[in-house]
Amino acid sequence: MPRTIPLLLQSCLFALLTACTVGTVYDFQDVGESCSRTNRCYHHLKCVEGVCVDPGTNADAGVDGDIDDVTDADAGDSDVIDGGDAGTDADAGTCGATETPCGENCCSATEVCLDETCVPEGPPCNNDAECQGDNYCNDSMCIPYGYGPRGAFNPQCGHVSVAGLFQPILQCAWSAPPAGDPYPIHYNVLSTPLVVDFDFDDDPTTIHPSIVFVSYDGLDGSSGYANGSYGVIRVIDGLTCTQQYNVGTQLNGCNTPAIGDLNGDGRPEIIAHNGLGGVEAFTYDATSDSFIQLFHGHDAGGTNITFGAQSTGWSSVAVHDLNGDSSPEVISYGMVYDNTGLQISNNVNLTNGLRYPAVADLDRDGNVEMCTGHTMFRYNSATNLWDTVWSIGTGRFFTAYADFGTYPLDPAGDDRKIKDGTAEIVVVAGGTAWVINVHGRTIFGPVAFPAGSGGGPPTAGDFDGDGRVEFSAASSDSISVFDPDCWGIPDVSTCLSLRTDGILWHQVSQDHSSNQTGSSLFDFEGDGRVEVVYADETFTRVYDGRTGEVLFSQWHSSCTWNENPIVADVDGDFNAELVVPSNLNCTITPSTAGGVAYPTSHLGNPMDPLYKGFRCEEATDCASGVCDMNFCRCVDDAECGGSGSGYVCDVPVPGTPGTGNVCRSEWLGSYPGIRVYADALDRWVSSRTIWNQHTYSVTNVSEAGIVPPLTSWEQNWTNPHLNNFRQNVQGSVDAGTAPDVTPKGSMFDCTIEAHAEFAVEICNRGTQPLPANLPYTAYEEITLAPLCTVGTTVTLAPGQCQLLSCEWDTPPSSPSAAVNVLIMADDDGTGASSTLECLESNNSAVITDVYCEVIGK
Structure with a gap:
């Protein structure tokens, strides 16, 4: 959580200098060093016959060796195993004059006996916030983690996200390739970005996702392969947006690739349309540290299959196991290629309108279906053909799947309230939207988009938290959420707006070009209601799923094809990020949003007419420190992020409650690339580290990019926690959990160069994993000058610690000049912190009397 170093550290110092202490600091012993009851080993070691040993690997984890070992916290500091009296309770005869018997141990004068274990005597406390460092409050006394009833972590550690509090910041951006790149003007992004961890470091314990997208060198509004222009895949680091690899050339620049492990090596491949309609797959080659072509889609004779320039138009590929052979197939329109690139089916092809193929076992019969909106096909694994199940027309439609209730062949059995485990099909085309069942019967709609024409790829999810699925889609100058409960005589419990036209809510936008832009969903607060993520030509917005209220807005530019922003954990920090593609095509500028004019900021820039400003619950939610009627109030642009942030302090949207200016979103011009x-x-709650294709539906792929075999493929809508489409969800981390960072066992040693080396265990005492690269910083206690900073190298699960060290090159050289050193965990050396914890006040510890004397001088 961001903080200001002077205020936090001065508060901590005041506490330390008065009634608050940081607990006992032991001179811990390392592997091979002498140990006793008062000369203790590091907590992951054991004292055996007076020597510290590693009971697991005997690996050296010392300050001068491998000091970054990860340990699972156990019962505090290591139990003393003394060869002479192991298994014998201590008594007054075996304990010293100042010691107290405690089971097999003897507690020193600075320890108390707790459950037959000697525990450092801590200060009195009323709650955890009064305990510093790696301690918690137990029975009105601060004791170290690992002792007492709590164990290695706090099971009550959690965080409740407040709905609507959106203050996103730009984490990173890719706007052009680095200097010297062979494709310097390929920077426009016309399609949906993807996310996956390719495991480039060959270490499955680390989480380091990448973002994958197609970059384009044209400025046209066509299909991404025209007038000599073409697409090149970029792979960038999800944390920094630094470019990692170029992949492929002569690709269709507006087509979305797909990601999946095709060859079974545990690392996913990238599959894309080339400019002539063929399919190409690329795999990472560790030897050359590059992506190489795995295959070009071909026929049985080995001839590459192509069609013509721009033949795939606006489209994508998908990856699924269609025939139950446990190997993924690649679907392009309706054409099917096996995992070696051999085309095995082409009876459904470019003429069938399946631009974004969505496949699933819709009726749970063990076979895969695919629906165009007018025709449903079933894949025949014996013949490798798509058999027609039913057909009710022709056209080019967008689809999504979800369980809307019970809708059998006979309409007399229809029941919106009870899900039957069979999917229904959402269809969008020609300015209308409707839902059909697996028998081809329309069960909802058609409903016209309020703004008229168009209609893009739909999403499905629970927008209003009523336990029933709804769907959304963008169209010309608008985004709408459709709800079958907003029909006839609606009930406010299932249709908050009480509309009777099948629409829950509708918001204007600016889409004068394609009128078919994509969108996606995510539940940012984990409250059971999804938010809508949609980028029109000029602004990226997040909308409240129940009401359509704009919760977040940031300037954007796109000619708009069928692309959509996505949500995923792109950096492995166990929090969701928003990834937005942009381009310079069509010379887009703000004109009107569905007929609504853009107001002008005091800087002369167009402002989003829909966005009311930063939300807040209390003053600390606002940079200005002023929260009025749930909106942050400001007096200057700096309180909104300052120049270039896209936010400006200006007059509120008419009707905004409260008084004072707010932070409005303003348009600062067109830009290309990717923004995170x-x-x-x-x-924001956690999310999965993957979004692998345009028709993403969670259960279609693992976070490692593994495509499930047909026989074990869980259909999304059958999972009671899902029933969604083009929505990402919380990953393995539950909503409401939180980490708690603490420093443990802080000590220092002097190196041969007379540097002070600080050894600190960084622990996670919360319920959510801590990502790698979490820093701690050593500060001089009085001046607060930063001395050194080091970060963790692995993910720390609840209860785990990692021993780290950093060096101060110029410590005092005499006892008279010795200083105290303040250790701050989750601190990057500027006072800034990136991790929201359930307890922020226990990140500090103090190492006293630090100096390193140079012997002989």
Whole structure:
């Protein structure tokens, strides 16, 4: 959680200098060093016959060796195993004059006996916030983690995200390739970005996702392969947006690739349309540290299959196991290629309108279906053909799947309230939207988009938290959410707006070009209601799923094809990020949003007419420190992020409650590339580290990019926690959990160069994993000058610690000049912190009397 170093550290110092202490600091012993009851080993070691040993690997984890070992916290500091009296209770005869018997141990004068274990006597406390470092409050006394009833972590550690508090910041951006790149003007992004961890470091314990997208060198509004222009895949680091690899050339620049492990080596491949309609797959080659072509889609004779320039138009590929052979197939329109690139089916092809193929076992019969909106096909694994199940027309439609209730062949059995495990099909085309069942019967709609023409790829999810699925889609100058409960005589419990036209809510936008832009969903607060993520030509917005209220807005530019922003954990920090593609095509500028004019900021720039400003619950949610009627108030642009942030302090949207100016979103011009946004206060819940294709539906792929075999493929809508489409969800981390960072066992040693080396265990005492690269910084206690900073190298699960060290090159050289050193965990050396914890006040510890004398001088 961001903080200001002077205020936090001065508060901590005041506490330390008065009634608050940081607990006992032991001179811990390392492997091979002498140990006793008062000369203790590091907590992951054991004292055996007076020597510290590693009971697991005997690996050296010392300050001068491998000091970054990860340990699972156990019962505090290591139990003393003394060869002479192991298994014998201590008594007054075996304990010293100042010691107290405690089971097999003897507690020193600075320890108390707790459950037959000697525990460092801590200060009195009323709650955890009064305990510093790696301690918690137990029975009105601060004791170290690992002792007492709590164990290695706090099971009550959690965080409740407040709905609507959106203050995203730009985490990183890719706007052009680095200097010297062979494709310097390929920077426009016309299609949906993807996310996956390719495991480039060959270490499955680390989480380091990448973002994958197609870059384009044209400025046209066509299909991404025209007038000599073409697409090149870029792979960039999800944390920094640094470019990692170029992949492929002569690709269709507006087509979305797909990601999946085709060859079974545990690392996913990238599959894309080339400019002539063929399919190409690329795999990472560790030897050359590059992506190489795995295959070009071909026929049985080995001839590459192509069609013509721009033949795939606006489209994507998908990856699924269609025939139950446990190997993924690649679907392009309706054509099917096996995992070696051999085309095995082409009876459904470019003429069938399946631009974004969505496949699933819709009726749970063990076979895969695919629906165009007018025709449903079933894949025949014996013949490798798509058999027609039913057909009710022709056209080019967008689809999504979800369980809307019970809708059998006979309409007399229809029941919206009870899900039957069979999917229904959402269809969008020609300015209308409707839902059909697996028998081809329309069960909802058609409903016209309020703004008229168009209609893009739909999403499905629970927008209003009523336990029933709804769907959304963008169209010309608008985004709409459709709800079968908003029909006839609606009930406010299932249709908050009480509309009777099948629409829950509708918001204007600016889409004068394609009128068919994509969108996606995510539940940012983990409250059971999804938000809508949609980028029109000029602004990226997040909408409240129940009401359509705009919760977040940031300037954007796109000619708009069928692309959509996505949500995923792109950096392995166990929090969701928002990934937005942009381009310079068609010379887009703000004109009107569905007929609504853009107001002008005091800087002369167009402002989003829909966005009311930063939300807040209390003053600390606002940079200005002023929260009025749930909106942050400001007096200057700096309180909104300052120049270039896209936010400006200006008059509110008419009707905004409260008084004072607010932080409005303003349009600062067109830009290309990829932008990644994260919550400024680290409040968004976790998400999966993958979004692998345009028709993403969670259960279609693992986070490692493994495509499930047909026989074990869980259909999304059958999972009671899902029933969604083009929506990402919380990953393995539950909503409401939180980490708690603590420093443990802080000590120092002097190196041969007379540097002070600080050894600190960074622990996670919360319920959510801590990502790698979490720093701690050593500060001089009085001046607060930063001395050194080091970060963790692995993910720390609840209860785990990692021993780290950093060096101060110029410590005092005499006892008279010795200083105290303040250790601050989750601190990057500037006082800034990136991790929202359930307890922020226990990140500090103090190492006293630090100096390193140079012997002989």
